[in-house]
Amino acid sequence: MAQAQKITPRAKDFSEWYNDVIMQAELADYSPVRGCMVIRPNGYGIWELMQRALDDMFKAAGHRNAYFPLFIPQSFLAKEAEHVEGFAKEVAIVTHTRLKATGKAGAGAVTPDPASALEEPLVVRPTSETIVYAMFAKWIQSYRDLPLLLNQWCNVVRWELRTRLFLRTTEFLWQEGHTAHADEADAEREARLILGIYRRFAEEWMAMPVITGVKTDSERFAGALRTYAIEALMQDRKALQAGTSHNLGQNFAKAFDVKYQTAAGGLEHVWNTSWGVSTRLIGGLIMTHSDDNGLICPPRLAPIQVAIVPIWKTDAERAQVLGVGERVAADLGAVGVRATLDTRDTVKPGAKYFEWEARGVPLRLEIGPRDVAAQQVMTARRIGGKAPAPLDELTQVIPAMLDEIQAALLSAARERREAASIRGVTKEQLIAFMKDQGGFAYGGFCGDKLCEAAIKESTAATVRVLPDPEFRSPQAPTTCLWCGKASVAEAVWAQAY
């Protein structure tokens, strides 16, 4: 087993470390198809927990799930001008419907049958706006049909040049919400509502602090009026866009002719929003919390929250500690703790410790003859710290410990982020900061895309967001840090994934 590398700020081997964590925790693997990822059960378990939590939040806000097709007629993508620009360069296209045997064995045994060429090629969805709004046009006639609040869980394909496990894979799993509203204010409220849900999910479930705000034009979603995002800072001080929520205005409604009759009898285009988070969140979770021993999974998203490791010498001791272990696992299960008893007798306890640590299990319980005699178990937290706990108090103590670990991870991540943030930067400071250190740099911005491009050119940093009031510096900047003209908004710069 390869040893994980030390995490140091902006270390050259951060990528290597990241891949190591994924491989050792058995979260995912490379597939035979370049750029496509196989998500293994350990990784998918995290995704299932993420799905459940997000789905509950969406539903509580009045959304319902639906499903739209994988294939989109090529012409659909062409209907919204900016949208074509944004996705044309990275889609997979289906052109034929069957194969033909060539009679030869091996590599050239089959080939697309020329006779089966499609009249209009189908694009594998890179996102579903076009096909969703084509359906909305059928479903929406009256103001009484609004708002229409839908979400779908699905896979999408974007043929990126360079891929990275979880962060940017050719195919990925996500949820995409699509809504239609009667007026701009309602659509804006929706886009903001979802941004808030994403933020809460990131902080409360992933223990990953984020800053929220609006994207500049150059980073806006293709076809949107405005794009809001949550941005997190990873341990190598690079930013990760963890979720986006778009106010699409009437752009798609006009392209797909989605109109409704108002209460007053007029005919208006609807206002749309779309929003999504993906399996990229798992990459963010890994890079936010893990260490040299492997994954650290925040308790609320840990498929296994507690690993119980029994310790014995003799058969009598074995029977005894396993008996206690089974009861502890059952008791914890009864109070909603996901616990597993590691009964393997082919692996020594020390080896089990390392294994559960690499997998990110937040809490380990050791039960040996000495513990049984003392009516206690030894608790060992993934983030450090061992302490005994009385057997008859575990159903209270363990959930409390999991909550503590969850909270500790969030505050540690927040402290790391703040330690890697500077405010009120000057041009010279920004250049030095991005070169030597990296992190979130707050400063004045004139709003000019030429300035944005120049900054990217010399520092590799981009505007992550124009932050919401809560995240802004106490003293609003008055001038653009780059050109010195009047600042229109404070911006957060960082090098990003």
Add this chain to the structure above:
RNA sequence: CGGGGCGUAGCGCAGUCUGGUAGCGCGUCUGGUUUGGGACCAGAAGGUCCCGGGUUCAAAUCCCGGCGCCCCGACCA
């Protein structure tokens, strides 16, 4: 598409410069002893050395041509 690294047992690698019986560690299997932080001993199985051609008595090794993967860029809601 550019720059760098690599392709040898399930995994990680040495061997390539300087051609000469294909090796090591981990894992797997068998038996025994073990079990409070990655157990030990003994034995065993496991290979188109990425592919194709060439040079040679002899090629993992040298030459030519392919293919593939990883990292860095370009690209990227």
